[in-house]
Amino acid sequence: xxxxxxxxxxxxxxxxxxxxxxxxxxxxxxxxxxxxxxxxxxxxxxxxxxxxxxxxxxxxxxxxxxxxxxxxxxxxxxxxxxxxxxxxxxxxxxxxxxxxxxxxxxxxxxxxxxxxxxxxxxxxxxxxxxxxxxxxxxxxxxxxxxxxxxxxxxxxxxxxxxxxxxxxxxxxxxxxxxxxxxxxxxxxxxxxxxxxxxxxxxxxxxxxxxxxxxxxxxxxxxxxxxxxxxxxxxxxxxxxxxxxxxxxxxxxxxxxxxxx
Amino acid sequence: xxxxxxxxxxxxxxxxxxxxxxxxxxxxxxxxxxxxxxxxxxxxxxxxxxxxxxxxxxxxxxxxxxxxxxxxxxxxxxxxxxxxxxxxxxxxxxxxxxxxxxxxxxxxxxxxxxxxxxxxxxxxxxxxxxxxxxxxxxxxxxxxxxxxxxxxxxxxxxxxxxxxxxxxxxxxxxxxxxxxxxxxxxxxxxxxxxxxxxxxxxxxxxxxxxxxxxxxxxxxxxxxxxxxxxxxxxxxxxxxxxxxxxxxxxxxxxxxxxxx
Amino acid sequence: xxxxxxxxxxxxxxxxxxxxxxxxxxxxxxxxxxxxxxxxxxxxxxxxxxxxxxxxxxxxxxxxxxxxxxxxxxxxxxxxxxxxxxxxxxxxxxxxxxxxxxxxxxxxxxxxxxxxxxxxxxxxxxxxxxxxxxxxxxxxxxxxxxxxxxxxxxxxxxxxxxxxxxxxxxxxxxxxxxxxxxxxxxxxxxxxxxxxxxxxxxxxxxxxxxxxxxxxxxxxxxxxxxxxxxxxxxxxxxxxxxxxxxxxxxxxxxxxxxxx
Numbered sequence: 047x048x049x050x051x052x053x054x055x056x057x058x059x060x061x062x063x064x065x066x067x068x069x070x071x072x073x074x075x076x077x078x079x080x081x082x083x084x085x086x087x088x089x090x091x092x093x094x095x096x097x098x099x100x101x102x103x104x105x106x107x108x109x110x111x112x113x114x115x116x117x118x119x120x121x122x123x124x125x126x127x128x129x130x131x132x133x134x135x136x137x138x139x140x141x142x143x144x145x146x147x148x149x150x151x152x153x154x155x156x157x158x159x160x161x162x163x164x165x166x167x168x169x170x171x172x173x174x175x176x177x178x179x180x181x182x183x184x185x186x187x188x189x190x191x192x193x194x195x196x197x198x199x200x201x202x203x204x205x206x207x208x209x210x211x212x213x214x215x216x217x218x219x220x221x222x223x224x225x226x227x228x229x230x231x232x233x234x235x236x237x238x239x240x241x242x243x244x245x246x247x248x249x250x251x252x253x254x255x256x257x258x259x260x261x262x263x264x265x266x267x268x269x270x271x272x273x274x275x276x277x278x279x280x281x282x283x284x285x286x287x288x289x290x291x292x293x294x295x296x297x298x299x300x301x302x303x304x305x306x
Numbered sequence: 307x308x309x310x311x312x313x314x315x316x317x318x319x320x321x322x323x324x325x326x327x328x329x330x331x332x333x334x335x336x337x338x339x340x341x342x343x344x345x346x347x348x349x350x351x352x353x354x355x356x357x358x359x360x361x362x363x364x365x366x367x368x369x370x371x372x373x374x375x376x377x378x379x380x381x382x383x384x385x386x387x388x389x390x391x392x393x394x395x396x397x398x399x400x401x402x403x404x405x406x407x408x409x410x411x412x413x414x415x416x417x418x419x420x421x422x423x424x425x426x427x428x429x430x431x432x433x434x435x436x437x438x439x440x441x442x443x444x445x446x447x448x449x450x451x452x453x454x455x456x457x458x459x460x461x462x463x464x465x466x467x468x469x470x471x472x473x474x475x476x477x478x479x480x481x482x483x484x485x486x487x488x489x490x491x492x493x494x495x496x497x498x499x500x501x502x503x504x505x506x507x508x509x510x511x512x513x514x515x516x517x518x519x520x521x522x523x524x525x526x527x528x529x530x531x532x533x534x535x536x537x538x539x540x541x542x543x544x545x546x547x548x549x550x551x552x553x554x555x556x557x558x559x560x561x562x563x564x565x566x
Numbered sequence: 567x568x569x570x571x572x573x574x575x576x577x578x579x580x581x582x583x584x585x586x587x588x589x590x591x592x593x594x595x596x597x598x599x600x601x602x603x604x605x606x607x608x609x610x611x612x613x614x615x616x617x618x619x620x621x622x623x624x625x626x627x628x629x630x631x632x633x634x635x636x637x638x639x640x641x642x643x644x645x646x647x648x649x650x651x652x653x654x655x656x657x658x659x660x661x662x663x664x665x666x667x668x669x670x671x672x673x674x675x676x677x678x679x680x681x682x683x684x685x686x687x688x689x690x691x692x693x694x695x696x697x698x699x700x701x702x703x704x705x706x707x708x709x710x711x712x713x714x715x716x717x718x719x720x721x722x723x724x725x726x727x728x729x730x731x732x733x734x735x736x737x738x739x740x741x742x743x744x745x746x747x748x749x750x751x752x753x754x755x756x757x758x759x760x761x762x763x764x765x766x767x768x769x770x771x772x773x774x775x776x777x778x779x780x781x782x783x784x785x786x787x788x789x790x791x792x793x794x795x796x797x798x799x800x801x802x803x804x805x806x807x808x809x810x811x812x813x814x815x816x817x818x819x820x821x822x823x824x825x826x
Contacts, residue, residue: 071450081339085505085506086505086548086549086552089504089505090549096452097379102383103414109413293552293553296550297546300503300549
């Protein structure tokens, strides 16, 4: 992949203002642990969350939404069918959507199988950690539940291959974030270790990516901006303890200095 | 509706003290996004939350509860049946109950149909935004998921009609809150725009209404007091960012100056 | 039970450091209200939470987990089966596990029946309030939903009998916490009334107990340390309001002074 072009984020203002002006409705079928935090993070950046999960209405939600997030963290047979219906509808209506394949890998077969079914509906972006990206690319990964133990550097080739194979964007986050369409790759450094010690920061970032790609002409750069914004907010947030950090992270996102 | 009597809240102390003294058990079948925030808000005002959802036990919960909240935000075929059983039991035992018809309207048929079924069990209060009240009253509404886009002023007649039609109280909240039984109407101004940017403030207000009407001889005034308390807490809360605001809102509710 | 040995906690450092070094994966099948708070509390003390709930994968989660928590607070027919499967797997793999029998008692039959089924899979620890422990021991209890109204002092004999009957540890928390295996009993005083006014502190303590007993040679002392840590964090947390308290509690747990 030596021919891949490499980018740094330089300009976030237009992307952030785009959300504030459009107030995109982001439909989220996400895990039970992070629904509240995810909704609050979407509201903080100026988007509007919707969280319906019933099979009877997820297609209707996709109809009115500007983008969709599917996160399989607490997948259940009751919600798996809703996820598949929503993804199918998003493909049909060309609604941009993000797949967050939480904890896929050899140890957990059910969710891995559903993740592959979801992949067949052409997600606009796959947002995951290195272990999840390696697993989706059919490679050996080291994870322990939702916490992956592979580095993003070691999985960069896998991310680029996966993006090419599925004609999608892979936003792989970790110590360094890589956002790639298989040809062009953004890399983002920074952030803070505390981001890994509050539940739902990764899941909520996937929702932010969904907000950023809504009605966007450049989903690759938009996805990279979302990742940059989360890392920067993590750097700026108060770290006197993990409770304060999670609240301060919301404060930083809701008052983000878009002149960066 | 020119004959409707109009009221302002002047005295919240007796209502707030009533909750602190009685510590009502409020059974909540509410949406997955806001269960935690709702429980914490109920505890903050001195009520006791219960959150059971199984078909096998919701009637038992209603039996021991002082009031009931049903919120259809993340309704699913698994919980719809529980909601109907709980509402039927509340009607039978004359337990006061609140219906929060989240996001009903033409775009979302399943939840709208369930909301009408729930209405047949005589809710004591319907708490919703203007778009939801218009939709329940069979009128055209403009909403985008859970965020309504109609003003409460434009929906006041609908609220009064709906209250009369179902012999209930309608607590319609927004820029101005109107709480009406079809004949007498409280109007409440104030509050803060930040209340619309934290998920679950409306849903939790519905739970507060359920706490205020428990064992109350005057559910109309009690409902209006709940709305007033939320608006006032929103005014007083720290607004340095949306994370801080949500925590400060809980602080304000838990230390509310009942001498207002 | 006059022959029971009585202990006070004197040394928490080794137990707390054990978690930070091992970073145990604690699989939680817990109630919808507290999943987020529970995950954040586990992360705060240095453990790693996993929250899968599907019947198809709970056994796989137990396979990779260091310990398991089952909390029946919002039990549903969809999750009851998952709980039973996970408990059976934990028994088979000798994975230490904690049962939190939320609100069991005469008023709520469904969950009480499931709790007894779960008991047959030999939980390592049962963590509950006095009313729940009395109820599980077949005695009359006074509870109103999840809030018990019996004192731990009045239920101490029941806790010791229950521990002997099921060859388990009972961690009964309240004004005074008692942690007993039927022969030896720790008692822990202190804490703060605010701990009873934030939802999920008891449920999250059960998860902390699960983290402390992971790979522990002394689960009785480990369970007592978890209870001590929660009481102490509650004493130290900022009490300017219940919102601030809940965040400060997380701060205190994440920065706990292990030299106590």
